[in-house]
Amino acid sequence: MNGYGYRLGAIGIISTFFIIIFSTVLMPMVLFRPDPTVTRNDYQAEAKVGDPTRGRRVYIREGCFYCHTQFTRLQDREYGPLVKAGDYVYETPHQLGTARTGPDLTNEGGKYPSEWQKAHLIQPRSVKPGSIMPSFSYLSDKDMNDLVCYLQTLGNKRTATQTAYVEAPAEYLNSTALGFALHERKHVDTNADASANAGRGLYTQNCASCHGLEARGNGPNSISLTKKPANFTRPFYKQYSDEMWYYRTSEGVPGTRMPRWELNLTEEERWYIVAYLKTLPKDVEATVDSIDQIDPIEQIRLPKLTKQQYEPHSGGSE
């Protein structure tokens, strides 16, 4: 090789490097700019009690992110809804984390009382026997209060305390731009018999193999599934709103074999399925053979829902 070859090599090294910098560092900064979602965390939820922003700095200083992550994955259960890109707009430096030696903290806010959190920081094994979390008893009272405040803001807008537990995520609701656009596009009347009838065909083709023809979660495939398909005749499902049904149908259920039907079915077809699912009977409901037997005053009474009922596999950690 002559001197020209080395020059070529040097140009090669430099240009390769800059192409890669361009494609994996600069391009994401330009192309990937998610809008803040309503479930983002701006650390203001507990601002009256302490200083969550300062608590976040304590969280970083004490290196919590080495053992606790802050993003939920599709297969994670008991850690709340799947995170969206816009949830992280105000997170600098990011605290996504790399290893879960302890539980995920994405939606930690509101899971435990603040007293519990503080006791857990001072001596983790006093409230969680067998925990290997180090004791942070050396933190000053102010540090600890702010840290607990920060923990309580985590995912606060995503938990049950502020909204009904079975409400669909914000982007399906009319209150957000995305949800509004969704409802603008929707032309299926989910209360109409014709829609339910159309949905029944789709249900038979796509859903019945697991959920069963009567939607009792006993389709032929359910035999081989560890996590059994949902029984839609349970009273629990009678509180589902259209948006919630649509959300579950579209995005599937994390941790189960329930697929993301948005990959296979059009929006119209999913709304038809929603219309059908709403007509399913309640399992204790007597079948009536005459319209006169129906008591028009009877209302469906919703049970008071706990997290265990919502996520049956939460393991009773509370």
Add this chain to the structure above:
Amino acid sequence: MSGLLDKFLSNGEGSASRNFLVSALLWSLFGMGAGVFASMEFYNPDLVHNIPQFSMPHLRMFHVNAVTIGWLSMGYIGSMFHMVPTLCKNRLFSERLGNFTMWAWNLLMIGAFCTLLNGNTEGREYAELGAVLDVMAAIALCTVTFNVLMTVAHRRTKKLYVSLWYFLGSLFWFPLVYIIGQRTFVFLPGLNDAIIGWFYGHNILGMWFTTVGVGIMYYLIPRYTQAPLYSHGLSMLGFWGIALFYAPTGTHHILQSPVPEWLKAIAVISSIFLLVPVLTVLTNFFMTMKGKWGQGADDLPLRFAMTSALFYLMTCLQGPFQATRWINWYIHFTQWVVGHAHAALLGAFSFILTSAVYYALPRLTGREWHSQGLIRGHYWLKFIGFLIMYFSLTVAGLVQSAGWAMGIAVDQWANQLYPYWFVRAISGIMIVTGQAMFCYNAYRSLYSPRPVDVTAKTREVKV
């Protein structure tokens, strides 16, 4: 005045390299000691109480920084300062500048010791150092680059050996990666911060530890075996493969977070393509070693290098495997990944650096190693200790990933990990003991008042 100058910024040939290697040995004791301390706290979380400096997260961040920035990086620079002039049949451009960098780097490490153990961190993994220390590290890296570049520019050989390609490439890439990756003075929205953070977090391995480590392997293995390199063409293929495929892989660390799918696709595909340079490089080594594996029985530094190459193979087969979505789905967030990180940094690159120190120090100082028995002990303690650590972490990772995948609450399976934490702590003690033997050996070789061994090997190329 000039006496002081010569004492602290010596101009003696090889002094910068020697000082860097000795400092690296010193910081390795701190770094590995912090690691084993943290691992004991995994087994017994109430081991120390109420001392923030010994809290597990603080020890962990100091462990990572002392081992990467202190032990490996300083050792790499020391090795380069020895190998680059030898390959150029030349002297280092400026020993004074090299020694100045050495002091700056030690100051940086003292700063890291004082800040990280108190938790003064930026909260970014692998980029924990604060703003002042970041600037210092960037300046020190640029100084090293300048020094090595000027040495190569004044070389007396025509061809550049492949090690020099690797060293020059790393020294061009790494300061830039470091500066981009620190994000000290920029505030990016969360996921962009994560993307750039993992661009840096992976490339500190890919564009620094791997490339310099492979360059050292290319230097050492033909030297030990007295055999010519099997193929120059293959080595070039490996070099360009690493340059092309390593840099974009960072996003595979956040494969399941809501970052753009195209970025994940780039990361996964280039991770799999990494098999090309890795297998090329290792084919080259193993063909060079052909018929000479037996030499490892007597030649201990060669044995370190061989072990390093085998662990490198293991790490790099594992890496693309777990970067695929199907495996990452199961493995991510667990101690499996920690085991993989130790396989790369301890198994592959710490071993090759150890081999380089065993090779270079006698040639730099003209003193033979104090004791071959200590080297033997070091090898076996580190080798067995590493294997125990790797397998305990991997199995612990499989227990954890089963827990996450089955949706079982953490408190129900966390207790099952105690045996693995215990075994890991034991293996850590073995590794630190080995490293302490290494340091003691170096200390006795360099500082015990013995007549200079006239038969000791010296540098191959005298100027």
